[in-house]
Amino acid sequence: EPEVTQTPSHQVTQMGQEVILRCVPISNHLYFYWYRQILGQKVEFLVSFYNNEISEKSEIFDDQFSVERPDGSNFTLKIRSTKLEDSAMYFCASKVSTDTQYFGPGTRLTVL
Amino acid sequence: AQTVTQSQPEMSVQEAETVTLSCTYDTSENNYYLFWYKQPPSRQMILVIRQEAYKQQNATENRFSVNFQKAAKSFSLKISDSQLGDTAMYFCAFRANFGNEKLTFGTGTRLTIIP
Numbered sequence: 001e002p003e004v005t006q007t008p009s010h011q012v013t014q015m016g017q018e019v020i021l022r023c024v025p026i027s028n029h030l031y032f033y034w035y036r037q038i039l040g041q042k043v044e045f046l047v048s049f050y051n052n053e054i055s056e057k058s059e060i061f062d063d064q065f066s067v068e069r070p071d072g073s074n075f076t077l078k079i080r081s082t083k084l085e086d087s088a089m090y091f092c093a094s095k096v097s098t099d100t101q102y103f104g105p106g107t108r109l110t111v112l
Numbered sequence: 113a114q115t116v117t118q119s120q121p122e123m124s125v126q127e128a129e130t131v132t133l134s135c136t137y138d139t140s141e142n143n144y145y146l147f148w149y150k151q152p153p154s155r156q157m158i159l160v161i162r163q164e165a166y167k168q169q170n171a172t173e174n175r176f177s178v179n180f181q182k183a184a185k186s187f188s189l190k191i192s193d194s195q196l197g198d199t200a201m202y203f204c205a206f207r208a209n210f211g212n213e214k215l216t217f218g219t220g221t222r223l224t225i226i227p
Binding site: 033035037041042043044045048056058089091093099100101102103104105106108 | 145147149154155156157158159162164203205207209213214215216217218219220
């Protein structure tokens with residue numbers, strides 16, 4: 001059964017460094033999402049992406065964040081200059097045109 | 113804006129018993145979807161069950177069923193014959209039915225199945 005995959009599973013970085021989190025959505029899916037979950041808290045929406053552009057973003061998704069679909073299979077989230085408060089689990093999700101979003105296993109980002 | 117409320121931070125139940133997790137939501141939309149996701153210790157988000165608001169019949173998936181009360185904006189999850197593998201965080205989520213609308217999650221209920 002097709003799955004959303006994410007790499008790396010765990011990323012440790014120094015404050016101020018750039019990180020790129022990678023996702024491979026399910027191949028026939030058209031809508032892509034990033035969510036974030038700070039430890040012990042609920043899952044929060046960051047950004048949605050459709051037809052090669054951002055369709056919606058949350059207040060969390062400020063100028064330090066960007067997304068890209070560079071090659072038709074990968075979907076990336078870049079954080080330009082990481083802060084301590086960016087430490088969280090980052091989930092990628094995708095869907096076709098129907099209702100259900102399928103989540104990847106997540107990338108745990110630790111900012112030191 | 114939509115909000116989702118889960119008022120039970122933690123619950124525990126004996127193996128093989130039935131447990132019900134509560135969820136309420138607030139929206140001005142008439143057409144939407146509701147979901148329950150499970151997050152085991154591995155932290156992966158796994159879809160448990162979904163309900164379309166225009167369907168009056170409650171969704172069922174094996175041991176999992178929902179009680180959807182649209183007028184009351186209530187969406188509870190019932191787990192029958194609970195198993196040790198059901199131990200996880202359970203998140204209720206809402207999605208309006210248009211375009212690429214995002215999921216809005218509740219704060220979760222930590223469910224522990226006791227052997």
